[in-house]
Amino acid sequence: MQQDNQKKVSLDRDLGLWSALSLVIGTIIGAGVFVRQSAVLDDAGSTTMGLLAWIAGGILTLTAGLTIAEIASQLPQTGGLYVYMEKLYGKLWGFLSGWMQIIIYGPAMIASLGAYLAILLSDFFGFPSSWNIPLAIGTVIAVGILNLFSNRYGATFAIITTLCKLVPVGALIIFGLFFGKHDAFGQSISEVHATAGNFGVAILATLFAFDGWILVANLGGEIKNPRKLLPQAITYGILAVLAIYLLVSFGVYRAIPAEKIHSLGTSAIPYIANQAFGDVGGKILSIGIIISIVGCMNGKIMTFPRIMYAMARRNQLPFSKTLSYLHPKSHTPIFSTVGELAIVALMIVFANADRLSELCIFTVYCFYVMAFVGVFLLRKRNAGKKRVFSTPLFPITPIVAILGSLFVIVSEIQSDLVGVLTSFVFVIIGIPVFYYQSKKHAGEPDNGPAEEEID
Incomplete structure (x- = not known):
């Protein structure tokens, strides 16, 4: 009887446009906009080229978002990229993209946010550095507990943290625009002229700051009218972040x-805050960055377990019966969330999460390229069918997205070949898991996303 009741439990489809939009913006904007200004400027060589790098990174990200938006409007199920890869290229490719995200990439991103957040909290409150690991794990667990309740709580928290993080961002922009005394265009860095001017590396740095926009697609099964709202959330969210990043950079160069x-x-940026608003301003900025990271962490903790849940529904993971369980009251995948947090905690204690997340960037972009190519495949398969959303300027937009991803892939190969090969190992480990689970559950019904789940 208990098993029959569980079969009737499904994810709540009650997230609207503002919730989805806040998750896109909140998941993208973490600490990057605050800490990467110098890195982008150093690589670009001048303020003009630095602004152009942010614009170029934003445009490449927007082309990627517009391309995925068309796919999301046709395949708006829980799991996002994992579902797209499965529908486009088969179960093995879908599994590998999901495996990489739930075992390494997602936990590493969350763990690195937790580790950086712990450092900020220690500095803000004067805690000893020995507290960093317990603080990191504690904050991750606290945000994770919030996401064990109904998705409305996580979505509401995303809206609140997104609004809060815009306060220090807005202060930086206003101070730079109206009180800055320097020209935002034409300033160069004399000390690094010998190595500056690597515009491609500067764009690469901005692309990493824009990463995370696709994660809202993991909640496709929980968004109202996802065929319409997913494309809107992805498109408007990326445009909003592009405007924020550009205005912040312009304000910093003016300040x-x-x-x-x-x-x-x-x-x-802390220096600018102290100069503009005194010690109090520095404290306020620190609070803003802390809230920004917590909001970014919330978006990732809310979305990555949905991939694990979607994979468990297909019996593709060990302990799938447990991981696919939805709580009868909250309608959330509580064991998938706990499982993801357990991996995060292990990474915080035993691994360099920043390094692991860097290693997986290459693999993520390999799957991005395949997904972008998929928009051509879907148009061929569904020729003559009406689309809710069509990628503007097709085929130019997806081609630009593909070229931008190939740029990231080639750059990673050139700069970190060992890391690239290591990332392949993480993916390859998933192949025997896939075939073992497939053999073990051969003949059983596939509980993957069906059309009745999304109509």
């Missing part, structure tokens, strides 16, 4: 000279 930004490194 202090390029040479000063270069010399300060990651401390450039």
Whole structure:
């Protein structure tokens, strides 16, 4: 009887456009906009080229988002990229994209956010550095507990943290635009002229700051009218982040000279806050960054377990029966969430999460390229059928998205071949798991996303 009741439990489809939009913006904007200003400027060589790098990164991300939006409007089920890869290329490719995200990429991203958040909390409250690991695990668990309840709580928290993080962002923009005394265009960095001008590397740095926009697609089964709202959330969310990043960069360049930004490194924005608003301003900015990271972490903790849940429904993972369980009251995948948090905690304690997340960037972009190519495949398969959303300027937009992803892939190969090969190992480990689970559950019904789940 208990098993029959569980079969009737499904994910709540009650997330509207504002919730989805807040998740896109909140999941993208973490600490990157605050700490990467110097890195982008150093690689670009001048403020003009730095602004162009942010624009280029935003445009490439937008082309990617518009391409995926068309796919999402046709395949708006829980699981996002995992579902797209399965529908486009078969179960093995879908499994490998999901495996990589739930075992390494997602947990590593969450763990790195937790580790950085712990450092900020220790600095803010004066805790000893020995507290960093317990603080990191504690904050991850706290946000994770929130996501064990109805998805309305996580979505509401996403809206609140997104609004809160826009306060320090807005303060930086206003101060730079109206009180800055320097020209945002034409400033160069004399100290690094010998190595500057690598515009491609600067774009690469901005692309990493834009990453995370696709994660809202993991909630396709919980969004109202996902065929319409998913494309809107992805498109408007990326446009909003692009505008925010560009305005923040412009404000920073107006506030202090390029040479000063270069010399300060990651401390450039705290320096501006202290100069503009005094010690109180620095504290407020720190609170803003902390809230920004918590909001980013919430988006990732809310979305990655949905991939694990979707895979478990197909019996593709060990302990699938447990991982596919939905709580009868909250209608959330509580064991998938707990399982994901357990991997995160292990990474915080035993691994360098930043390094692991860097390793997986290459693999993620390999799957991105395949997904972008998939928009051509879907148009061929569904020729003559009406689409709720069509990628603008097709085929130029998906071609630009493909070329942008190939740029990331080639750059990663050139800069970190060992890391690239290591990331392949993580993916290959999933192949025997897939075939073992397939053999073990051969003949059983596939509980994957069906059309009745999304109509």
